[in-house]
Amino acid sequence: KYGNKNTNTRITGTTPNYGEVRNVAAVQGRYFTPQEELTRARVCVIGSTVRDNLFDPNEDPIGKTARISRMNFQVIGVLETKGQSGGWMNPDDQILIPLATAQMRLFGVDYISNSAIQVVDAAMMEKAFYDVERILRRQHRLRDTQDNDFNIRNQADIISTLTSSTQTFTTLLAGIAGVSLLVGGIGIMNIMLVSVTERTREIGVRKAVGARRRDIMMQFLMEALTLSLIGGTLGVLAGISASHLLARLADWNTLISPESIAISFLFAAAVGIVFGLYPARRAALQDTIVALRYE
Incomplete structure (x- = not known):
C-alpha cells in the first residue's frame, strides 16, 4: 500500500x-x-x-x-x-x-522454499544438477532408499515442458480451426447453391448473349471468394480485438505477426475457392434453353 x-x-x-x-x-x-x-x-x-x-x-x-x-x-x-x-x-x-x-x-519462518542457481558454463549444467541434488539430500538427511522430498528443475526442463504444452495447445486450436473452416466452407457452398438456383434465368441470359462457361464459373467463384475473404477479415479483426482484451485483462504481452494475418487470409481464400467450385461449376453447366425457361 x-x-x-x-x-x-x-x-x-x-x-x-x-x-x-x-x-x-x-x-x-x-x-x-x-x-x-x-x-x-x-x-x-x-x-x-x-x-x-x-x-x-x-x-x-x-x-x-x-x-x-x-x-x-x-x-x-x-x-x-x-x-x-x-x-x-x-x-x-x-x-x-x-x-x-x-x-x-x-x-516468521526459518527455511527457504526455493532457490535459483546459475552455472558459470552451460556445459557444467548436468554436473551442477547432481551436485545440488547430493547436497540437498544430505541437508534433508535422506537415506539412499528414500526418494527426494524436493524438486530440481533446470532451464531445459522448463523449456521442454512449456514447448510440450504449447504444442498441445496449438494442436487443439488447429483442430478447432479446422472444424470452423469446414463449417464455414459448407455454409458458403450452401449460400452459393441457393444463389445459383435463384439466378438461373440470369445465367441463361448471360449465356444467350455470348458468355462462356468459363465466364460463368469465374463469376461465381469470385463471389464465393469475396464472401470467404469478408469472413476472414471479420475473423482477423475479432482475433486482434480478443488479443488486446486478453492482454489488458491478464496483463500479458501478446504479439500478432503479419505472417499469421497473411496465413489467415490465404486459408480464407482457399476455403472460398474449394467450396465455391461446385456451385460455380453447376452454374457454368446450366443449359441455356432450360435456364431461360426457368421460373
Missing part, C-alpha cells in the same frame, strides 16, 4: 544477487546490499507493474515508503520490465525484500 492506493502482489524474499541470477536489472535505484540483508533492513525493490499500480506516472518511487503487511518498507529500486514469459508468474508483478527480512519480520 502507498498512500490511498492498494495492490495485491507477490512478496519474494531473496539475496542481493537476485538480479544477476535472474538476469533482471534495476532500472531505477538499486538492489539491497549484503549489509541490509544481514541487518534485516526494511527495504524493497518493486516490479514495474507494482510501480504503475501504486505510483503516479511522473512520480519517482525511490525513497518512498510503502506498507507491506502493516510494516513500512522503503522503496530503493524498480525492476526492468520483463513481461509475461510463460506460466502464471508475472515477473513484473512482485516485490523483492531481503531474505532475512522476509523470514524473520514478515513470514
